[in-house]
Amino acid sequence: MYFRLISEIQTILFLKTKTLLVTLLFLVMASGLSYVYFFKKDKGVEIQRLIPANSLGLITVNNVSEAIKDYSSYPWWDEANSLPFISRLTEANGKIDSLVKSGVLQSKINENPVYVSFHLTSNNSIDPLFFIGSDGFEWLPTNIKKLANLWFNKDLFFESRVFNEKLIYEANVQESTWGFISLGSYLVISTNSVLLEDVIRAEEDESSRLMKSELKMDENQKGVSLLLNTDRVGRLRNVFTGNNESSPNQLKGLINIKIEPSSAGLTFNGISLLNQEINQDLPSNALINVENFIPSSASFVRWFGIDESQNASLSGFDISLFQTLQNSEICEVNIVLGANTMSQVLLSEVSDVSKISKMLEEISKASRAEGDTLFTESFINNEIRFVNEEQFLVKTYGDRYQKSGKPYYAFFNNVMLISDNIDALKTVLVDYDAENTWGRIPEKRRYLDNLVREANITQxxxxxxxxxxxxxxxxxxxxxxxxDHIQLFSSFDNFNFQINEASSRLIVSAELTFNESVKRPLVRDSNRNSDPINPKIGLNLVTNAYGNGKLTTKPFVVKNHNNNAQEIIFQDELNQLYLVDRTGNILWKKELEGKINGAIEQIDFYANRKLQYLMFTDSAVYLIDRNGDDVEGFPMAFATELPITQYSVVDYDNSKNYRYATTDRRGNVYLLSKEGEMLEGWSPKVMGSALRGVPEHIRIRGRDCFVIVEANGNIHLLNRKGEEYPGFPYKTDKQISGDYFIQQGPSFNESYIKVLSEDGELLSLDFNGSVKGRNQLVKPSVSSRFIAVRDKLNTGLLTVRKDSNQFTVFDEKGQRKFGYDFKGQGDWAFEYYNFRNDSELYVAQNLTTGDLVILDDQGREKFSQEAFSINPIGILYYQNKREYELFVNFDNQMAIYTFTK
Structure with a gap:
């Protein structure tokens, strides 16, 4: 359908951003073959007579030398030039210039127009054809062969073959069959010489050409442009994905797109050619709306209009009225959940909430299974409901949603949210409640404001x-x-794409922007490059602050609710609590009656968007506001058999009616109310052994669950009353090592608890208590010890095997990633940070000696130092700067360092 085509057009435009730079290299290299030529009469073959009909698109470079000069003047060029083929491009262009100056080359071929046509040649390959024009002369094969020998610095063996009475010359170069033909004023080159046959067919027969006689190219167009063949792009996605899905095109015709560089990135402006029939099935125009509901973490967003469906029917449901009540405009938000899986949420402004709500309630009742109650879940003071109809989304919104499942829906003011993934829907509501959206973040709002406000498609x-x-x-x-080139692609910021229909022609506009890592290189203060305590650690010191005694906690990064700025909170051995800003200024310090146990969390106690700091000591619950004052009613004293060692904050329905799930070192579990009072059934819930992590809450289809994993191998799944769900407790009969991981799914059968035993068995257990998988890792020696390490961003679970002087990292499937040699006895802790876009970090820290090592995804050292700190560290990553921040406490100092990716 059309939306799939739009996605494919977007893909090819994105790839052309990269391909443009790649192909310019070949253009100049090919141009360099013309060291010598003989002047003859130009036969005047037009370029459009040579481009085969099966071309994906045609890039025109009006002047290669000027294009390089223009593009290289922008700050992101250095990033692009880090690619080997781009660096060779500039080198080749410089070589041609030097040959002209020395007199070996009598014409600046790199200042003539060059054309590159792209073709699908296999299931996963795209090969180019290069068309290099002359300036009043004809290319002679004898001289081209000599020039090829000079260029490749070796004697090539050329063979010729005849195709339709035309000679094709071929030579084996760098594991490919390189070929060329001379057709009038054009030299045509390809690393896949079979494509040259298509060029010969195009010259002889108009039906084999991309551009028919009634269509004309703009030969006076300057710079770089792309002629996109919409008839062929439907196959492009399969080349990259390896799928064989058919995707019928809804567009027919050619679109000429002008590519312009700027300091921000690249812009694309195009229009379909005149005198061609374009069969278009565009949706109606749609405004850019509901910005305040688009999460900042949305991977991509589409705005489009929906037209009334005259033929669609669904169990007596009035689809046409349903669409009309949404003003026939939809915003599709895609959110990455789990292992890079994108889920869709559809947003629309509704003209009559009560009427459309009644329609959905009626189909919900009619579609529910016999004996089932109507599903309703309260969330942030809203009701989430369910439609038990598999075809609902595809029937109401089109074939794009053919693979979507049964939807959940909710209303917030006059906006309807609908998705087949309830957690994606909740993500939108949570970010809206936190004002963490494209409409509420000034920089992102300005970006949206620069787009055309109304178009048939905006992505x-x-x-x-x-x-x-x-x-x-x-x-x-x-x-x-x-x-291999993730550094370049991770410097991309946003790509927007808009398409409009005007007077039977298509108007296309797009923009690719780069992030701050290439637009404005980070300028460092030379006075910040040294640390008076650790002058040789190899990190850049950003800021530091000092306590009155030795610091005893890690630095906790918190948010200033007034301006969303980061601040740091920590405690020293004198039990003084410090709040510090990013410049190292101490905002306040406050003495507590004991040492903090576990983490420091922020909660919105009064549900007014103002945050407080929650923490536990041996004998009290503290809640402190951002000014350093105790919240009324706190600290709350409580008596337990043993001190609380760790806790988690639970908010069943995001209504700010908090619960605190706590445990002591013996494994007793207490559930406290928002005010810090113990709740019935949890005072305590006796487990029997220490826990492998804090009790965790998860909600699946309205059912609240607490996951508790004991070190002795018992796994519990409890409801809100502290009662076990059927199938639990599950006894593994093995000691559990390290962290555990919860993989949430849409049902109990599709949700999993993953644990690792000390002897290296990975176990996956669903929420019905059934084993779904076992994987025994190899244990090379009796002393080998396995430790499960959960990603700090909660995306997965890795395994670390610790041997005498080495640790080895395994991925979630138990496949070896890398090993690392280390020395020193003591209590080693391991952490894993799975930042996006190949920015993972692995941390090993000796909590006895303070030795620290930070590794990348290949096991290469980013940083290491002995006796660094015995306190746990924290790391943040900023993609727009391509920079990590390391937060660490040692002695009486809190410090923030940076190091680059």
Whole structure:
């Protein structure tokens, strides 16, 4: 359908951004073959007579030398030039200039127009054809052969073959069959010489040409442009993904797109050619709306109009009225959940909430299974409901949603949210409640305001969140290519695409922007490059602050609710609590009656968007506001058999009616109210052994669950009353090591608890208590010890095997990633940070000696130092700067360092 085509057009435009730079290299290299030529009469063959009909698109470079000069003047060029083929491009262009100056080359061929046509040649390959024009002369094969020998610095063996009475010359170069033909004033070159046969067919027969006689190219167009063949792009996605899905085109024709560089990135402006029939099935115009509901973490967003469906029917449901009540305009938001899986949420402004709500309630009642109650879940003071109809989304919104499942829906003011993933829908509501949306963040709002406000299609890609799922959707060949050059692609910021219909022509506009890592290189203060305590650690010191005694907690990064700025809170051995801003200024300090146990969390106690700091000591619950004052009623004293060691904050329905799930070192679990009072049934819930992590809350289809994993191998799944669900407790009969991980699904059967035993068995257990998988890792020696490490961003679970002087990292499937040699005895802690876009970090820290090592995804050292700190560290990553921040407490100092990716 059309939306799939739009996605494919977006894909090819994105790839052309990269391909443009790649192909310019070949253009100049090919141009360099014309060291010598003989002047003859120009036969005047028009370029449009040579471009085969099966071309994906045609790039025109009016002047290669000027294009390089223009593009290289922008700050992102250095990033692009880091790619080997781009650096060779500039080198080749410089070589041609030097040959002209020395007199070996008598004409600046790199200042003539050059054309590149792209063709699908296999299931996963795209090959180019190069057309290099002359300036009043004809290319002679004898001289081209000599020039090829000079260029490749070796004697090539050329063979000729005849195709339709035309000679094609071929030579084996760098594991490919390189070929060329001379057709009038054009030299045509390809690394896949079979494509040259298509050129010969095009010259002889108009039906084999991309551009028919009634269509004309703009030969006076300057710079770089792309002629996009919409008839062929439907196959492009399969080349990159390896799928064989058919995708019928809804467009027919050619679109000429002008490409312009700027300091921000690249812009694309295009229009379909005159005198051609374009069969278009565009949706109606749609405004850019509901910005306040689009999460900042949305991977991409589409705005489009829906037209009344005259033929669609669904169990007596009036689809046409349903669409009309939404003003026939939809915003589709895609959110990455889990392992790079994108889920869709549809947003629409509704003209009559009560009427459309009644329609959905009626179909919900009619579609529910016999004996089932009507599903309703309260969330942020809203009701989420369910339609038990598999075909609902595809019937009401079109074939794009053919694979979508049964939807959930909710209303917020006059906006309807609908999705087949309840957690994606909740994500939109949570970010709206937190004002963390494109409409509420000034920089993102300004970006939206610069778009055309109304178009048939508007699409926005947010590469911070879109790049990972895009790359992971590719087949191994293209995935490897993107991974090899991830530094360039991770510098992409946003890509927007808009298409309009005007007077039977299509108008296309698009923009690719780069993030701050290439637009404004980070300028560092030379006075900040040294640390008076650790002058040789190899990190850049950003700021530091000092306590009155030795610091005893990690630095906790918190948010200033007044301006959303980051601040840091920590405690020293004198039990003094400090709040520090990013410049190192101490905002306040406050003495507590004991040492903090566990983390420091922020909650919105009064549900007024103002945040307080929650923490536990041996004998009290503290809640402190951002001015350093105790919240009324706190500290709350409580008596337990043993001190609380860790806790988690639970908010069942995001209504700010908090619960605190706590545990002591013996494994007793207490559930406290928002005010800090113990709740019935949890005072305590006796487990029997220490826990492998804090009790965790999860909600699945309105059912609240607490996951509790004991070190002795018992796994519990409790409801809000502290009662076990059927199938639990589950006894593994093995000691559990390290962290555990919860993979949430849409049902109990599709949700999993993953644990690792000390002897290396990975176990996956669903929420019905059934084992779904076992994987025994190899244990090379009796002393080998396995430790499960959960990603700090909660995306997965890795395994670390610790041997005498080495640790080895395994992925979630138990496949070895890398090993690392280390020394020193003591209590080693391991952490894993799965930042997006190949920015993972692995941390090993000796909590006895303070030794610290930070590794990248290949096991290469980013930083290491002995006796660094015995306190746990924290790390943040900023993609727009391509920079990590390390937060650490040692002695009486809190410090923030940076290091680059």
């Amino acid at each position: 926005l890609n947010n590469f911070e969140f879109y790049l990972d799922p895009l790359v992971n959707s590719f087949n191994p060949k293209w995935k490897a290519f993107f991974k």
